[in-house]
Amino acid sequence: MPFKFEVLKTDPSGARLGRMTTPHGVIETPAFMPVGTAGTVKGLTQQALEQLGVGMLLANTYHLYLRPGHELIARLGGLHRFMSWQGAILTDSGGFQVFSLADLRKVGDEGVHFRSHLDGSAHLLTPEKAIEVQRALGSDIGMVLDECIEYPADRERTRGAAARTLDWARRSRSLLDNIGLGSFDVGAGSDPGTESAKICNPEQVFFGIVQGGTFPDLRRENACRLVELGFPGYAVGGLAVGEPHELTCEAATAAVEELPGDKPRYLMGVGKPEQIVDFVRCGIDMMDCVLPTRNARNGCLYTRQGPLHIKNARYAGDSRPIDETCGCMVCMRYSRAYLRHLFQANEILAAVLNTHHNVHFFLDLMRAIREAIAFGSLSRFSSELQARLETGQS
Ligand SMILES: [Zn+2]
Numbered sequence: 001m002p003f004k005f006e007v008l009k010t011d012p013s014g015a016r017l018g019r020m021t022t023p024h025g026v027i028e029t030p031a032f033m034p035v036g037t038a039g040t041v042k043g044l045t046q047q048a049l050e051q052l053g054v055g056m057l058l059a060n061t062y063h064l065y066l067r068p069g070h071e072l073i074a075r076l077g078g079l080h081r082f083m084s085w086q087g088a089i090l091t092d093s094g095g096f097q098v099f100s101l102a103d104l105r106k107v108g109d110e111g112v113h114f115r116s117h118l119d120g121s122a123h124l125l126t127p128e129k130a131i132e133v134q135r136a137l138g139s140d141i142g143m144v145l146d147e148c149i150e151y152p153a154d155r156e157r158t159r160g161a162a163a164r165t166l167d168w169a170r171r172s173r174s175l176l177d178n179i180g181l182g183s184f185d186v187g188a189g190s191d192p193g194t195e196s197a198k199i200c201n202p203e204q205v206f207f208g209i210v211q212g213g214t215f216p217d218l219r220r221e222n223a224c225r226l227v228e229l230g231f232p233g234y235a236v237g238g239l240a241v242g243e244p245h246e247l248t249c250e251a252a253t254a255a256v257e258e259l260p261g262d263k264p265r266y267l268m269g270v271g272k273p274e275q276i277v278d279f280v281r282c283g284i285d286m287m288d289c290v291l292p293t294r295n296a297r298n299g300c301l302y303t304r305q306g307p308l309h310i311k312n313a314r315y316a317g318d319s320r321p322i323d324e325t326c327g328c329m330v331c332m333r334y335s336r337a338y339l340r341h342l343f344q345a346n347e348i349l350a351a352v353l354n355t356h357h358n359v360h361f362f363l364d365l366m367r368a369i370r371e372a373i374a375f376g377s378l379s380r381f382s383s384e385l386q387a388r389l390e391t392g393q394s
Pocket of ligand 1: 322323328329330331357
């Protein structure tokens with residue numbers, strides 16, 4: 001199945017109901033992707049991901065490149081086969097993690113020199129290398145390399161990073177145009193003892209990434225120039241890095257206004273449940289975030305009334321489920337008291353059950369959002385959600 005995106009309905013706010021076809025299944029949008037950093041969504045088996053209805057997950061190129069290595073994964077048939085996952089996979093370029101290695105990297109026009117956080121070995125990530133590694137992994141959607149900067153960053157620095165991002169997108173576009181499917185021999189020569197790897201996913205596509213920090217005019221300009229290069233989808237990167245929510249929305253909206261209406265838009269690294277509806281109303285179709293999984297391991301559970309901290313002593317004798325309105329396997333079966341006990345006793349099952357519930361919560365929220373767009377009631381849905389979360393619990 002070649003990549004395809006259709007917008008089925010647009011809400012007056014700009015929110016879109018859509019359908020994305022990938023080589024590994026159809027994904028209803030707006031969609032939320034759980035993060036599977038090292039080829040696993042921490043705490044969930046692939047069977048659990050299927051039961052939860054995860055259509056697409058995100059895997060981190062940086063981590064898989066360092067360990068176990070993209071060439072090994074390619075030789076074993078690509079990431080889908082390696083991790084036994086038949087759903088869709090999106091990989092990032094590795095750039096975000098590399099730029100987070102503050103003391104271990106040096107950026108230039110060619111790419112980013114960095115040292116592995118695992119063993120200190122030296123590496124160079126270029127736009128071409130980012131594509132090579134993701135081609136080897138065989139994800140359904142890859143990302144071109146962009147320059148991620150910190151927040152706050154001044155206008156000059158932001159403009160410089162946006163220009164470099166555009167230059168790297170141009171290099172990526174020309175490599176992708178030159179590749180000719182099937183002729184890109186991943187891993188050839190680097191491990192002569194084995195058969196050189198074949199392309200694991202000939203239908204893979206790569207998205208361009210808009211940068212420009214929190215400056216709407218830079219976002220608009222960067223988006224316009226990027227669109228001229230012609231990608232099958234566009235990501236908005238470099239946001240949710242500490243700036244206020246209003247600035248995230250403003251910058252995302254500025255970028256989205258310049259992006260073609262018939263291509264998917266992916267806002268990287270967001271968001272909190274109460275923010276997700278706002279991003280959908282900015283015209284965003286895809287999101288990913290570590291919040292549901294990371295917070296689950298910290299005992300922070302999402303409910304319709306706001307987050308619940310399971311370690312709190314008040315839940316020690318509480319026989320109710322995490323969320324009485326939740327239909328997930330955990331809420332159907334286990335009490336807050338038991339989940340609190342597991343968490344306090346540092347049991348592995350605590351992370352498993354907490355993650356299951358939290359991922360269900362996020363996917364359920366997306367289902368409700370899609371339904372609200374379909375019925376033309378997104379605006380009411382959004383204000384009701386806001387009101388519910390404000391009454392809150394802890
Ligand atoms: Zn639940």
